[in-house]
Amino acid sequence: MEELxxxxxxxxxxxxxxxSEPSYWTSVTMAGVLFGIVAFILSLVSSYAIINSEPTGTxxxxxxxxGTLACLLGAFGGMVATWHYIREFDLSIKLGxxxxxxFLTGVCIAIVSVVLNQVWQFVDPDMTQKVIxxxxxxxxxxxxxxxxxxxxxxxTAESVRDQTSIGSQLLWGVPxxxxxxLFTGMIGAKIFSKQQx
Amino acid sequence: xxxxxxxxxxxxxxLIMGVVISALGGGAFGQQEFWLMQWQHQAFMPxxxxxxxxxxxxxxxxxxxxxxxxxxxxxxxxxxxxLPVIDCQRVFHGLVAKRLLGIMLLVNAADVLxxxxxxxxxxxxxxWGLGFALGMTATRLFSGVFFNRKxxxxxxxxxxxxxxxV
Numbered sequence: 001m002e003e004l005x006x007x008x009x010x011x012x013x014x015x016x017x018x019x020s021e022p023s024y025w026t027s028v029t030m031a032g033v034l035f036g037i038v039a040f041i042l043s044l045v046s047s048y049a050i051i052n053s054e055p056t057g058t059x060x061x062x063x064x065x066x067g068t069l070a071c072l073l074g075a076f077g078g079m080v081a082t083w084h085y086i087r088e089f090d091l092s093i094k095l096g097x098x099x100x101x102x103f104l105t106g107v108c109i110a111i112v113s114v115v116l117n118q119v120w121q122f123v124d125p126d127m128t129q130k131v132i133x134x135x136x137x138x139x140x141x142x143x144x145x146x147x148x149x150x151x152x153x154x155x156t157a158e159s160v161r162d163q164t165s166i167g168s169q170l171l172w173g174v175p176x177x178x179x180x181x182l183f184t185g186m187i188g189a190k191i192f193s194k195q196q197x
Numbered sequence: 198x199x200x201x202x203x204x205x206x207x208x209x210x211x212l213i214m215g216v217v218i219s220a221l222g223g224g225a226f227g228q229q230e231f232w233l234m235q236w237q238h239q240a241f242m243p244x245x246x247x248x249x250x251x252x253x254x255x256x257x258x259x260x261x262x263x264x265x266x267x268x269x270x271x272x273x274x275x276x277x278x279x280l281p282v283i284d285c286q287r288v289f290h291g292l293v294a295k296r297l298l299g300i301m302l303l304v305n306a307a308d309v310l311x312x313x314x315x316x317x318x319x320x321x322x323x324x325w326g327l328g329f330a331l332g333m334t335a336t337r338l339f340s341g342v343f344f345n346r347k348x349x350x351x352x353x354x355x356x357x358x359x360x361x362x363v
Contacts, residue, residue, distance in 0.1 A: 039243060071245055071309075072266060095342060096205050113243070155231035162239065172240040179212050180244065183273070183335075186209070190338040191295055 022089045024081075024101050031081035032108020039074045039109060040116040051130045055141040077109050078102025078181030082188030092193040095186055102185015103178045110173035114166060132157045199345050206280070206343040213274045220270050224258030237261035253321060264321045265305070268328025276336030281344045283337075290340035298338065301331040 082098045093101075120127065139153050162168045200206075218225075223235035232238060238247060241261045249259040253267065260267060276283075289297055305327050312319045 043243065071263060072269070074244055095202060095339075099205065099209075110243075152231065155234045159233045159239070162234075168239065169243075172236075173243055176216075176240050176244060179216060182212070183209070187298075187335055187338060190342070191298075 021097075022085075022091070024085050024097070024104075027081045027085035027088065028101055028104045028108055030084060031077045031105045033112050035074055035077035035080070035105070036109045036112025036116065039113040040120075042073070043113070043117065044120065047127060047131050051127070051134050053134065053138070055134075055138040072180075074109055074177060075106075075180035075184055077105045077177075078183070078185030079188035079191075081105040081181075082185050083192045086189075086192045086194070090194070093189050095189050098185045098187075098189025098193075099182045100185070102188065103182040105185065106177035106179070106181030107174050109181065110170065110177040114169045114173060117169065118166060128160060132160050135160065200281075200343055201345075202343050206277075210277055213270065213277055217270045217274045220260060220262045220267055221255060222258055222260040224255035224260070227256065228258075232258040235261070241266075251321070251324070253325070263324070265309075265324040265328040268325040268330075269332040272329035272332025273335055274332075276333040277339075280336060280339060284340055284344040289334075289337045294334070294337035294340060298331075298334045301327075301334045305331055 078098075078101065081101050081104075082093065085101060086093060135156050136153050139149060139156065142149060142152075144152075219237050219240060222237045223230070223232055228235055235258075238261050241247060245262045245266045247259070247261065248263060251263045251265075252259040253264055254260070262270070308319055308324070308327055311317050
């Protein structure tokens with residue numbers, strides 16, 4: 001029997017483009033999944049904070065101040081991915097590669113958080129409706145003309161529904177997470193590389 | 198002045214400018230629909246808390262991001278835009294830039310935490326200013342990466358082998 005040439009698919013030093021650069025997919029997936037889960041948990045905490053808050057008559061409840069602690073957290077995935085890649089293979093990477101790793105990590109974060117959000121719809125199917133009801137109850141406590149109040153309620157309810165649709169989440173999540181993580185990927189390449197990129 | 202990685206520099210410049218323009222929100226462009234429904238707010242929703250009381254307002258509408266996030270984006274955009282100019286001066290680069298970035302990150306984190314706990318109350322301007330400094334400092338990491346001004350000697354000994362420094 002003729003022996004087939006041996007292909008080393010498992011070699012970490014096999015680049016995606018066939019070059020000798022190590023593959024970055026492990027780092028991208030690891031950081032993407034990690035930050036995707038963090039982004040999902042933050043959105044979940046925010047949603048249940050709205051559901052369990054008393055109507056205050058202000059647009060945003062004080063519990064949402066928690067969000068200030070987590071602002072821009074999802075943009076650091078690119079930096080973590082480049083850090084992991086550089087540390088794993090003990091090498092120096094070019095700025096463009098850092099940007100690519102960051103961008104792909106951002107895309108991964110967006111996809112993971114969208115998938116987890118959809119899975120949660122099975123765990124608690126009424127969550128979106130409860131968020132809408134709680135938001136409406138809060139707005140009804142506001143001191144403003146009835147017509148304006150009704151317009152705000154309609155717009156907010158539509159906005160909450162939009163946020164939970166897969167299309168809307170991917171449409172905005174993929175490019176924005178991608179771009180911001182592209183920058184942090186470049187920053188990571190500069191900070192963690194052994195030499196100047 | 199020499200330059201390299203020109204395409205990457207321009208791509209990043211276009212992207213960060215796009216982010217800044219989007220972050221201004223619908224008020225800057227006279228959009229009439231309720232601000233919560235505007236595409237800018239929808240786009241930044243997963244990344245920023247967007248609390249109106251902690252955001253700047255334009256034409257009666259809050260921007261799509263809070264004042265600190267706006268500061269980070271504008272600082273980074275301005276720093277990136279000025280890279281060719283500042284690189285000639287070679288200020289805050291290399292290890293100094295890394296340390297400065299670390300310090301600015303810690304200062305911002307301390308400001309967020311201090312305000313959250315109630316040690317002090319920060320303002321729109323202070324949050325924007327700290328964010329701006331963080332964004333601007335981050336661009337100093339890229340000093341000498343895209344642009345480099347080589348100062349060539351034009352003296353009598355230019356191009357000759359000399360014994361100085363031996």
